[in-house]
Amino acid sequence: MAKYSFEFKMKVVQDYLRGKGGSGYLSRKYGIGNSDNKQVLKWIKAYQTFGAEGLMRSRKNEAYTFEFKLHVVELYLTTEVSYQELALSVGINNPPLITKWVNDFRIAGPDALRPKPKGRKKSMESSKNFHPKKRVDSKPIDTSAEHVKQLENTLLKLKIENAYLKELRRLRLEEEALLKKQRESSTASEETSN
DSSP, X not given: OOOOOHHHHHHHHHHHHTTSOOHHHHHHHHTOTTTOTHHHHHHHXXXXXXXXXXXXXXXXXXXXXXXXXXXXXXXXXXXXXXXXXXHHHHTOSOHHHHHHHHHHHHXXXXXXXXXXXXXXXXXXXXXXXXXXXXXSXXXXXXXXXXXXXXXXXXXXXXHHHHHHHHHHHHHHHHHHHHHHHHHHHHHHHHHHHO
């Protein structure tokens, strides 16, 4: 979708308000989109709701509270209004923002609407009050080939032991199921013989 200047949008809206044509005619006349009058109608509604400011692209990032975002999302989900209509009714001049909130809410729940902390995370080293304690018993890590080989052997033994225990558990469960089945069949045969 092409970005249109404020002056251009204002000219189209003024032509509409002066009765120089309907939204479809003006859309074709000015080559807006694919001659679809929806864009012109959006501009007209934004102008009627917010005035000239409704046609400007917002350069400032408005901060909305968690409660407000949640309220807007709930309004969208419980009513049958479009993002555009909802944005105009709650005083937001950016319907895609509501779309983002709704999608975030659907993916991650209400916590996705909570404000995120700004800036970098503080690392412990950069803290002024941080004084690292020197370890008295620190040992160098042995990275020799012999030590690595020994660790690999230990890992292999543990993997084999783990696989063995899993198989043993599976066999026990099968045996218990078989015994239970035999008990049920013997109980059923005793009942039929009585």
